[in-house]
Structure formats: structure tokens, C-alpha cells
Amino acid sequence: MILKRFCAENFRNIEKCDISFLPGVNLLYGNNAQGKTNAVEGIYIFARGKSFRAKEDKELLFFGKEGFRIYIEYSDGDGEHTLEYAHYGRERRRRKNGYNLKSAKEMIGSFRAVLFYPDDLGIVKDSPEQRRAFLNVAISQCYGIYVDDYSKYKIALENRNHLLKSASKGNYVDARELESWSRSMAEYAAQIYLRRKDYIKKLELYANAVIRDMSSGEESLSLSYKSDIDGELSDARAIKEKYFEVFTRELDREKIVGTSLYGPHRDDMEILINGISARSFGSQGQQRSAALALKLAEGEVCREISGEYPVYLFDDVLSELDEGRREYVLSEVGKKQIIITTCESDFGKIPAEKIIEVTGGEYRGLEG
Numbered sequence: 609m610i611l612k613r614f615c616a617e618n619f620r621n622i623e624k625c626d627i628s629f630l631p632g633v634n635l636l637y638g639n640n641a642q643g644k645t646n647a648v649e650g651i652y653i654f655a656r657g658k659s660f661r662a663k664e665d666k667e668l669l670f671f672g673k674e675g676f677r678i679y680i681e682y683s684d685g686d687g688e689h690t691l692e693y694a695h696y697g698r699e700r701r702r703r704k705n706g707y708n709l710k711s712a713k714e715m716i717g718s719f720r721a722v723l724f725y726p727d728d729l730g731i732v733k734d735s736p737e738q739r740r741a742f743l744n745v746a747i748s749q750c751y752g753i754y755v756d757d758y759s760k761y762k763i764a765l766e767n768r769n770h771l772l773k774s775a776s777k778g779n780y781v782d783a784r785e786l787e788s789w790s791r792s793m794a795e796y797a798a799q800i801y802l803r804r805k806d807y808i809k810k811l812e813l814y815a816n817a818v819i820r821d822m823s824s825g826e827e828s829l830s831l832s833y834k835s836d837i838d839g840e841l842s843d844a845r846a847i848k849e850k851y852f853e854v855f856t857r858e859l860d861r862e863k864i865v866g867t868s869l870y871g872p873h874r875d876d877m878e879i880l881i882n883g884i885s886a887r888s889f890g891s892q893g894q895q896r897s898a899a900l901a902l903k904l905a906e907g908e909v910c911r912e913i914s915g916e917y918p919v920y921l922f923d924d925v926l927s928e929l930d931e932g933r934r935e936y937v938l939s940e941v942g943k944k945q946i947i948i949t950t951c952e953s954d955f956g957k958i959p960a961e962k963i964i965e966v967t968g969g970e971y972r973g974l975e976g
């Protein structure tokens with residue numbers, strides 16, 4: 609998959625831009641606060657369905673303007689495509705190849721990208737929430753059905769939580785209604801569980817290969833899926849029953865605390881280096897390597913499932929990596945397509961097909 613063009617109007621500090629990209633390494637270079645991450649953010653909206661750093665679209669709108677529009681052109685095994693997202697006042701428009709899409713959900717899975725930015729360096733040691741978000745975004749780009757299952761799970765969860773909260777305040781709650789949301793949650797929980805389990809297995813294979821390569825065979829990485837149910841089960845119906853049992857078992861306690869204490873929204877993925885928890889015992893360097901390995905592995909799993917490599921977006925992280933890891937990244941993904949942002953003045957050391965200078969929301973292509 610190759611991103612060819614990104615255009616934006618009144619998006620963040622970009623009044624208007626039209627940037628073209630080439631296969632291989634593309635470098636966005638400039639001082640702080642010029643608009644490097646803004647461009648990456650705009651591009652990644654097409655992969656993730658929404659911004660990775662704004663809570664609301666309002667933040668994306670150029671201060672004082674009425675609406676924004678972003679647009680990409682990319683190619684994949686099926687040919688050339690366009691995606692567009694515009695938000696003016698109350699109107700939102702999402703289009704693929706000129707045809708309207710109904711929702712952000714429908715946009716996910718067309719243009720696929722792997723984002724790696726400084727917060728991701730904490731993916732190993734930070735909260736389970738961050739690892740769940742990583743899994744959700746990565747799996748959603750590979751399996752459209754996962755996006756649906758997850759949103760249905762969330763609807764059931766929200767309804768169940770609403771009832772539990774009401775119960776915790778001493779209100780009467782219809783037991784049948786509660787049971788029906790538990791059943792619905794169990795149904796989608798089983799689907800999410802199976803996808804996550806399978807995805808983590810695939811991810812482990814590639815991430816371990818990266819860690820072994822980077823440590824000259826000294827270190828190994830393994831991943832373990834932490835869920836509320838027995839890891840031996842593989843039949844969807846049995847898993848669903850198991851989840852329902854779990855949701856029913858602790859109902860009394862849940863009615864006191866007023867929220868659902870079990871389910872995939874509480875899952876975690878444990879990352880082990882040489883068999884011990886990287887979160888608790890890993891050195892900073894090992895944690896960084898593991899984060900990088902997970903991101904590179906995300907790209908490999910995406911290729912395994914979809915048949916082609918995603919676009920890699922490395923925002924401000926290359927300078928955080930030491931020489932060895934930096935070279936490793938460039939040798940692994942440099943021949944695919946990677947967009948790297950940096951404000952280092954020695955950007956010339958990174959061999960690039962295209963260099964784009966960023967100043968005050970303007971982008972100027974230089975010779976590569």
C-alpha cells in the first residue's frame with residue numbers, strides 16, 4: 609500500500625496543503641510546532657477512523673474557521689483509491705472513491721497504516737488500557753467484523769453498566785433485562801476474545817523475530833493474553849457460555865460497585881522478555897525494543913492478513929532510538945513506505961527518497 613498524496617484545508621495549523629509522497633522513506637523535517645505531527649494525524653485518521661490525539665473534531669479545526677477537509681490518494685493491490693473526510697458545521701462527509709460512507713467505522717480497513725509515536729514507547733510499561741487500544745486499532749484495520757463486534761459489545765456493556773449503576777444506588781433493576789445484556793455482552797465478548805487470541809499469537813511470532821534480530825539472538829519475546837476466561841477454550845459457543853457464567857457469578861458484587869468488572873474491556877496483554885515480565889523487570893532499553901518490535905510486528909501481521917504492507921508513520925520516534933535500532937528500522941521498512949517526522953538538524957543522515965520541509969503549516973518538497 610502506497611500513500612501518494614495528502615491534502616488538507618483548515619486542518620489544525622494547515623490552511624491548505626497538497627503533499628505528495630513516494631515509495632520508500634519520506635522525511636518530514638522542521639522545527640518544533642510547525643505542523644509535522646498535524647500532517648501525520650490527518651493521514652492516520654483515514655486508517656483509525658478518528659484522530660489519535662484529539663478528543664473531538666473541534667480541536668482539528670483551524671482556529672476561527674468554519675470547517676475542515678482532509679483527503680488522501682493511495683494505491684493498493686486493487687488499484688488507485690481516494691478517501692475524503694470533511695466536517696463543516698454539523699455536516700460530516702466521508703467518501704471513498706467519491707462514494708459516501710455512512711460512518712467512521714466504514715472507513716476503517718481501506719487505507720491501512722501503522723503509527724509509532726513517542727507515547728507508544730510506553731506501551732510495555734503503561735496501563736493495560738494502552739495495550740488494549742493498540743490491539744483494537746491493529747485488529748480493526750485487518751478485520752472489519754471486529755469493528756462491528758466491538759461496537760456491539762460496547763453498547764451491551766454501556767447498557768449493563770447503566771443498570772448496575774442504578775442498582776448500586778438502591779433502585780429496582782429488572783433481572784431479565786440485566787440478563788439479556790449479559791447474554792449480549794457474552795456473545796460479542798467471545799468474538800473479541802477469539803480475534804485477540806489469534807492476533808496475539810501472530811504478533812508474537814514476528815515481534816519475537818525482531819527482538820532476536822536486534823539482540824543477535826540473546827533475547828526472546830513472548831506475549832500472553834490475559835483475559836477472564838480459560839485459555840484452553842477455542843469453541844465460540846463454549847467461550848460465550850463461559851463469559852455468561854463469569855458475568856453472572858459476581859453479579860452481587862457488581863451491583864454494589866455499579867459497573868461490569870469482567871469482560872474484554874478489562875483484558876491485558878503481558879509482554880515477556882526471556883520469560884519474565886518486561887513491564888515489571890525490563891530495562892528501559894528492553895521496553896523500548898519491545899515497543900518497536902510490536903509496531904514492526906503489527907505491520908507484518910497486517911501484511912499476512914491483508915496481503916500487503918501498510919504505510920508506516922513514525923512520528924518523532926526515530927531520534928529516540930539508538931543508531932543500531934534506527935538502522936534496523938530503515939533496513940526493515942525503508943523499502944516499503946515509511947513517513948518519518950524529525951526535527952533533528954542531522955536529518956541528512958537518514959537516506960530518504962523524499963524530504964519535505966515543514967514551516968508554519970506549509971510543506972515544501974526538496975530533492976531526496
Ligand code: ATP
Pocket residue numbers: 619620621622638639640641642643644645646647666667668669670671924951966
Ligand atoms: P514537534 O516537533 O514539537 O512535535 P510539530 O511540527 O509536530 O512539532 P504539530 O503538533 O504538528 O507540531 O503542530 C503544532 C502547531 O499546530 C502548534 O503551534 C499548535 O498551536 C498548532 N495547532 C494545533 N491545533 C491547531 C488548530 N486547531 N488550529 C490552528 N493551529 C493549531
Ligand code: MG
Pocket residue numbers: 644645646923924
Ligand atoms: Mg510533533
